[in-house]
Amino acid sequence: MDFPITRIKGGVGAAKGFLTGGVSCGIKNPDSDRLDLALIYSEVPSVAAGAFTTNRVQAAPVKVSKNHFADGDVRAIVVNSGNANACTGVQGIQDARTMCKGVAKPLKLRRTQVGVCSTGVIGLPMPMSRVEPRMEELVASLDKKKGNDVARAIITSDTREKELAISFDIDGHRVRLGGCVKGAGMICPSMATMLCFITTDANLSQSCLERAVKESVEESFNRITIDGDMSTNDTVMVMANGASGMPLVARGSEGCKQFRDALGWLMLELAKEIVRDGERVTKFVTVKVEGARTHLDAKKVAEAVCKSALVKSSWNGEDPNWGRIIHAVGYSRARIREELIDIHIGGKAACLGGLQAETPMEDLRKIVAKPEFEIVINLNRGEAGYTMYSSDLSPEYVDFNRSEYAYWKQARKDGLV
Structure with a gap:
């Protein structure tokens, strides 16, 4: 970005005019008190835009x-x-x-x-007998400083909550932008297995927001992969509510570009x-493809490399196997x-x-032994x-996903299956 931003606290609740909250329903385990139902609410009228999974099987x-x-x-x-x-x-x-x-x-x-959003095990009816009675409590939990409750309530196999908020100026008016995300497994481009909620108090036209969301998703969540699997719930x-008090920002304006x-x-x-929080991963790898004839060719190469089980296994073994x-x-299928x-x-x-370079293999091995490194393919x-x-x-990824469906035992107790 060519303009300054300031990191602020609050996550998805950082923007003016938004309230957030969360409660525990015991959706997966009735004996657990972890937050598993959350709410985000704009106190004033807002415009909204979304992006949804391209999986042909889509959740309710x-x-x-x-x-x-x-x-x-x-x-x-x-969201639950x-x-x-x-x-x-x-x-x-x-x-x-x-x-x-x-x-x-x-x-x-x-x-x-x-x-409405849901994340968790596929194929089981919602235990509404535990969800519905908590709706009033959920609404009562709304507060200006509970953005973290939303981030905590939406995680499943994540090891931690993931949230971020910033403030910046648009045409001399200070605005806030904050969000949270969940996702650790079943992560693949064309939306990963993830939920993301973002709020802003910028005053945006519907068309400005829709264009910004579409382009931003393409350059972020559509460019990550952990295991090559795409979910049904992505x-x-x-939401943008204009509570900052700034004039309306129209599509095509400089303010819209800044946002x-x-x-x-x-x-x-x-x-x-x-x-970085992928299920039992040990490496974060940036793969850059350069010198392609077309954008599509570059994308094909990047996706093939990033999805390859052989390549990813070699990264886990700290083997620089080019x-x-x-x-x-x-x-x-790119033209190469x-x-x-x-x-x-x-x-x-x-x-x-296309041939082995003269770089000593041990030098390359030291690089891939690091938790984060970059690969450039020209x-x-x-x-x-x-x-x-x-x-x-990793082997731990396989082991973790062998036992994920223990929830079916609880579902039988609940009479859902």
């Missing part, structure tokens, strides 16, 4: 929220963890709508002014934190010439012109480029 809350966001008139978001409410049929749709109604009525909103929701740059920066930082990288480049490909790891040449065929953020694949 995704279907409901896409409909509610169609007009951009959303003032509240209710512990159950994805996915592949739950007509009852799932009804449960998602019931969650919207549960907060809409006490907030004096229409049901369609509430977005969602990004952004888009700030939103893009915030989303990218949150996206990187998803990768052969696995170039073989992924070769099957990416083997004899032109250069690969640098941590700034040192591993492959030049195709030397044009000017286009693309950057992605990935991780290694």
Whole structure:
């Protein structure tokens, strides 16, 4: 960004005019007191925009929220963890709508002014007998300083909450922008397995916000991968309420461009934190593709390398195996010439012109032994480029995901299956 920003506290609750809260329902485990139901609410009218999973199998809350966001008139978001409410049929749709109604009525909103999200195990009905009775308490929990409660309530296999807030000037007016995100496994481009909620008190036109969200998602959450799996519930929701008191910012204006740059920066930082907190990962790897003939060719190469189980396994083993990288480049379906490909790891040449470079292997091994490093792949065929953020694949990841569905035992006790 070419303008200054200031990091501030508050996460998704940092912007003026927004209240946040969270409660414990015991959705996944009735004996647990961890927060698993959260609410974000704008005290004044707001505009909203969202991005949703491109998976052809979509969870009930995704279907409901896409409909509610169609007009951009959303003032509240209710979200739960512990159950994805996915592949739950007509009852799932009804449960998602019931969650919207549960907060809409006490907030004096229409049901369609509430977005709804869920994350957790796929295929099990929502335990609404534990959720519905807590709706009044959820609304009563709303406060100006509980942004962290939302960040904590939405995590599943995450090891920690992930939130960020900033302030900056648009046309001489100070505005605030804050958000939180969850995601650690089933992370793949074209939205990762993630939920992201962002609020701002900037006064934006609907079209300005929609364009900013679309472009920012493409350059952040659509550029990360951990395990190559795309979920049924992926969602990004952004609300802007104008509580900063600034004049309306129209699409195409310099102010809209400034907001888009700030939103893009915030989303990218949150996206990187998803990768760093990936399920049992030990490496954060930036993969830059340069010299491609087209943007699409660069993207194909980056995705092939970042999704390769062989490449990711070598990163976990701290093995600078550039052969696995170039073989992924070769099957990416991008237009490449083997004899032109250069690969640098941590700034040192591993492959030049498709052949082994003279850099000592031990020097490269020291680089990939670090928790974070960068790989640059130059195709030397044009000017286009693309950057992605990935991780290694560990034995611990496999072990962790072998036992995730213990929740089915509790579901049987609840009479849900």
